[in-house]
Amino acid sequence: MSDDLRPARPDTDDAAPPLSDPGAEHAAAHDLPLELDAELSAGYDGNHEADYEPGPLEAGEELAELIPELGPMFPGAAPFLARFLPYSPPAHAGLNQNFCDLHAFLKYLHEHSWYGYLHALLGDQSAYVLLFEGRTVTAAAASATGEQALGELLNLYEQGASLSAHPLSPHYAHVLSGIGSRAWKFNLTEDFTGLHARPTGAIFYVRGEIVATMPATLPYEGAFPAPLRPQTLILPRSLAGWAHHHYALTLRGKDALNAITGVHQNFRLQHGQGGLYFLRSLGENLTPAEYAMRSDVALHDLEPMIQDFLKTGCIKEG
Numbered sequence: 001m002s003d004d005l006r007p008a009r010p011d012t013d014d015a016a017p018p019l020s021d022p023g024a025e026h027a028a029a030h031d032l033p034l035e036l037d038a039e040l041s042a043g044y045d046g047n048h049e050a051d052y053e054p055g056p057l058e059a060g061e062e063l064a065e066l067i068p069e070l071g072p073m074f075p076g077a078a079p080f081l082a083r084f085l086p087y088s089p090p091a092h093a094g095l096n097q098n099f100c101d102l103h104a105f106l107k108y109l110h111e112h113s114w115y116g117y118l119h120a121l122l123g124d125q126s127a128y129v130l131l132f133e134g135r136t137v138t139a140a141a142a143s144a145t146g147e148q149a150l151g152e153l154l155n156l157y158e159q160g161a162s163l164s165a166h167p168l169s170p171h172y173a174h175v176l177s178g179i180g181s182r183a184w185k186f187n188l189t190e191d192f193t194g195l196h197a198r199p200t201g202a203i204f205y206v207r208g209e210i211v212a213t214m215p216a217t218l219p220y221e222g223a224f225p226a227p228l229r230p231q232t233l234i235l236p237r238s239l240a241g242w243a244h245h246h247y248a249l250t251l252r253g254k255d256a257l258n259a260i261t262g263v264h265q266n267f268r269l270q271h272g273q274g275g276l277y278f279l280r281s282l283g284e285n286l287t288p289a290e291y292a293m294r295s296d297v298a299l300h301d302l303e304p305m306i307q308d309f310l311k312t313g314c315i316k317e318g
Contacts, residue, residue, distance in 0.1 A: 070204075070214045073166065074119075074128075079140035079149075080224070081179045082128045083216050084195060084202055085117055088166035095163040102157050103300050109165070110134035110298050115173040120153045122161035127153035129233075132173045135298065137230035138180060145181040150233045171211060175204045177230035183222025194225040234289045234299055242306060243289040243299055246318035247282045253314035257283070267314070275305060282315055 070086035077083045095105065109131060118129045127141040129150055139149035157163055168176075178194045186196050190208040197218040204212040235243065255263040257280055268276060274297075281291045288306060292299045309315040 067210055068212050070172075070212050072214060072216045074126075075216070077126075078142065079128065079145070080181070080183075080218075081130065081138060081140035081145070081176070082126070084176060084179060084197070084214060085128065085130075085166075086168065086172060086212075086214065088116065088168060090164040091116070091167050092163075092165040095165075096160060097157055100163075102154060102163070105163075106136070107298070107300050110300075114165075114167070115170050116165060116167040117173075117176075118153065118163060118165050120156045120161040120163050122156045122159055125156055125161075127156055127161075129153050130173060130176055130179075132170075132177050132230045135230070135232040135296075137177045137233060139233060140179075147233050147235065151235060154235070171206050172204065174226050174230070175206060175211070176224075176226075178224040178226040180224070183218060183220075183224060186221060186223035192223075192225065194223055196223050197221070231293065232296065232298070234292060242303065243292070244287050246285060246287055247306070247309070247315040248318045249279070249283040250313055250316055252312070253279060253283065253309070256314055271305060271308075278302065278305060279309065279314060282309075285318075 072083060073085045073087045074082045092105075095102075112134060114131055114134045116131055118131065120127045125142065127139065127149055129136050129139040131137065136150055139146060139153065141149040141152040144152055153161075174193060175195055183197060188196070188205070188208065192205050192208050194205055196203040196205060197216075198221045199217050199219060202214045202216050203210055204214070249257075252263060255261045256267040257276065258264055267279075271279075277295070278288075278291060278297075281295075282288075286294070288302045289299065291297070292302060306315075310317075
């Protein structure tokens with residue numbers, strides 16, 4: 001397909017910003033050891049004549065029949081992410097704040113490297129969050145995407161929303177991880193991983209190969225390339241102000257980083273090497289949120305350490 005071909009878009013409320021060439025953060029290749037569905041590469045099952053080889057047209061038709069067509073879980077949804085989420089029976093349904101702490105649930109999903117999406121529903125309000133390896137990597141709500149939409153899901157949950165968790169295969173989750181607030185011009189390369197959306201339907205690609213289709217559409221043609229490695233969303237400052245603060249090391253904190261001190265030995269026993277790395281990063285003027293992004297650590301694992309560092313006098317707010 002020529003990059004110059006850009007169909008005119010109708011005047012619609014859910015139209016995205018003009019298509020653009022993706023930046024480096026939308027790299028299409030990835031090094032995850034994903035396997036395509038076995039049926040995509042399977043040959044004939046032995047019921048055919050041994051010396052029969054299908055012609056190109058027949059082989060293409062056979063392959064097309066083997067590519068699964070996914071049903072949309074939320075047909076007609078306005079947020080881009082929501083409209084392309086495949087149908088998946090919930091592994092957990094009806095969760096609410098009365099008997100399930102959301103941060104504890106997210107930690108549980110992170111510890112189990114879970115793949116899938118969360119849906120919070122309160123009246124006519126919804127929020128959607130995609131998890132990859134148990135990490136929140138993209139999100140959407142009525143008027144927000146990314147970190148703000150993740151915050152919206154948490155807000156809805158605290159207000160009494162019902163939450164469900166729907167599992168996905170790792171390669172479907174990776175394909176969907178690039179869906180944000182805009183679509184890009186589609187350029188199919190041999191290593192393209194992501195979603196190709198059209199007025200006639202959507203195509204899921206992994207390394208340039210079609211792994212699924214879905215009858216969900218955009219009013220124009222565009223692509224959502226998946227990043228090489230999906231990055232973890234960090235809660236916005238309004239919900240996790242502590243994560244965006246700068247902290248200064250006290251004399252005790254500096255001793256904790258000095259291997260010849262007793263403070264260091266006790267600190268290392270309690271917090272391990274990871275705690276030492278985190279404390280050193282705070283001394284280098286990184287916020288917890290910045291450290292979480294750079295080290296791929298879950299933010300909810302850092303909050304208890306920050307509280308303990310403050311309590312034991314290793315750091316103080318800058």
